[in-house]
Amino acid sequence: MSDFLPTGIQLTYLVAASLFIIGLKKLSSPATARNGNLLAAIGMLLAIVATLLDRQVLNYQMIVVALAIGSAIGAIAAYKVQMTEMPQMVGLLNGLGGAASALVAVAEFWRLLGTAEPVPLDANISMLLDVFIGGITFTGSMLAFAKLQGLISGSPITFPLQQPINALLLISYIVGSGFLLVDPTNLPVFLGLVAVSLVLGVMFVVPIGGGDMPVVISLLNSFSGLAAGAAGFVVMNNVLIISGALVGASGLILTEIMCKAMNRSLISVLFGAFGGGGSASGAGGAAAGDRATRSVDAEEAAMMLGYARSVVIVPGYGMAVAQAQHTVRELADQLDRLGVEVKYAIHPVAGRMPGHMNVLLAEANVSYTQLYDMDDINPQFDQTDVALVIGANDVVNPAARHDTASPIYGMPILEVDRAKHTIVIKRGMSTGFAGVDNELFYKDKTMMFFGSAKDAVAKLVSEVKHL
Structure with missing residues (x-):
């Protein structure tokens, strides 16, 4: 039995990794996303059980206590969180994942420090990478959470010599890592590197404007996967390496997709301090x-x-802030009762995280068959009688097509101005995160319906019921 246990654990890890891959594939479609999430969760359960059966696990009492506390906190948080606050939740979970991975490296360094055995070069490099990526992910995600939650300003925060300071911190980490490769037991240097990685995480996110948060959340999610993969190399756990690689790769691919949807490079997102917004009239x-x-x-x-x-x-971020998704679904139901064909147009960067609008509409039980991405819906606007814009701004600004002086020039948009009529629900004439005026508002075919998204749509529902 003792000889079979290591083989059984590795076979279980193989099954778990397969379920991760299948689940990730199913997440690519709203029709199969729920099953994909379930399969991935089963895979993670198998991985946890297999790890607990591993002979390297020594203190089951502490593990049971940690599982109980973590499960309770997770269940309560999942039950309490509003769907409009899901970006904050994702940012928080990214940060905790990065912190957990970094702590694995810290614990392994502390263990090796108390033994006389030499530190292998590959283990040392893995620990340094784990601390670097995990530390940046933790503090960067916490800062992203604070911006999204409104605890600090969501506008870009810049100051003189910001980039030289970042470069100095990065060089310091590289130099310190080289020193630690020569003397792997130098505790002050190791702690200094931990501190530098945490500071780099803050410096990484502070210049990011609120409108760029979908890209940042996606990138930090990728970082959390890379940190987990590095932690897998530290403790030589195959399923951790595989799952971390999957999360890291998928996060990077999604980040690239989000950047293309904004017609911006990742460098400009991270260092452009874009998203100051503008004043309202x-x-x-x-x-x-x-x-x-x-x-x-x-x-x-x-x-x-x-x-x-x-x-x-x-739908746009204004709908999310007003928590109007249920009222919007009610309006669509009333229009359907009158024989109106209703579709939803989803821009890739609408909201504060990838898929934000899809999540909100799914919570309101909107059928995924009614959801259309930008490439599919744009050719249909010419045959659309009315485009109803609820809280969206830059993603429907026609200036992106022709105004070369506009900061959003070249960004793919939802071409609602091609519809026969456009109704825009908005609180006022404030600009979007790009800080530019939206010329859609002044088109002859556009009519503005001013007010909070939830209240305005509720009024529409009441009036449509009388038709």
């Missing part, structure tokens, strides 16, 4: 000079929607 008033907008009330907007043949709803 009075609701319904003129903006950007003497240009004027056309306003519409709930009754007129409801008539336009109710008597249309096709309506495309474009």
Whole structure:
């Protein structure tokens, strides 16, 4: 039995890794995402059980206590968190994953420090990488959480000599790592490297504007996977290496997709300090000079929607802030009752994390068959009677197509201005995170319906019911 146990553990790890890969594949479609998540969770359960049966695990009492505490906190947090706060939750979990991985390296260094055995070069390099990536992930994710939660300003924070300081910190880590490779038991140097990695995480996120958070969350998620993979090399755990590589690779691919959706390079996202936003003018008033907008009330907007043949709803961060997803679904149900074909147009970077709008609409039980990504819905706007924009801004700004002076020039957008009519629900005339005025608001076919997304849509629902 004792001879079979190591083989059985490795076979279980192989099954778990296979379930991770299958689950990740199924997450690519809303139709199979739930099953994919379940398969990946089963894989993780198998991996945990196999690890607990490993003879290297010595203190089961402490592990049981940790499992109980962690499970309780996780269950309560998952039950309490609002879907609109999911980006904060993802950022927090990314940070905790990075911290856990870094602590594995710290614990292994401490163990080796208390023994006379020499530190292998590969183990030393793995520990240094684990501390570096895990530390950056932890403090960077915590800062991202604080920005998304509103604990600190979501605007870019810059100061003189910021990039030279970052370069100095990175060089310090490289030099310290070289010193530690020569003298692997130097505790002050190791602790100094831990501190440098934590500071680098803060410096990494502070210049990021709130509108760039989808990219940053995705990148930090990738970092958490890379940190886990490095921790796997530290403790020589195969399933940790595989799962970390999967998360790291998928996160990097998603980051690249998000950057393309914004027509920006990752370097400009990380170091461009983009997203300061702009000031608002009075609701319904003129903006950007003497240009004027056309306003519409709930009754007129409801008539336009109710008597249309096709309506495309474009959700944005304003819908998320107002928690209006359930009211939006109710409006779609009322329009469907009148025979109106309703679709939802989802921009890749709408919201504060990848898939933010999809998650909110799924919570409101919107059928995934009604959700269309940007490439699929854009050719259909020419045949759309009414495009209803709810809290979206830069992702529907036509200036991205033709204004070479605009900071969003070249960014793929949802082309709602091609619809026969466009209704924009917005609190006022404030700009989006890019800080530029939206020329969509001044188009002849555009009508502004000012107010909170939830209240405005509720008024539409009430009026549509009377049609």
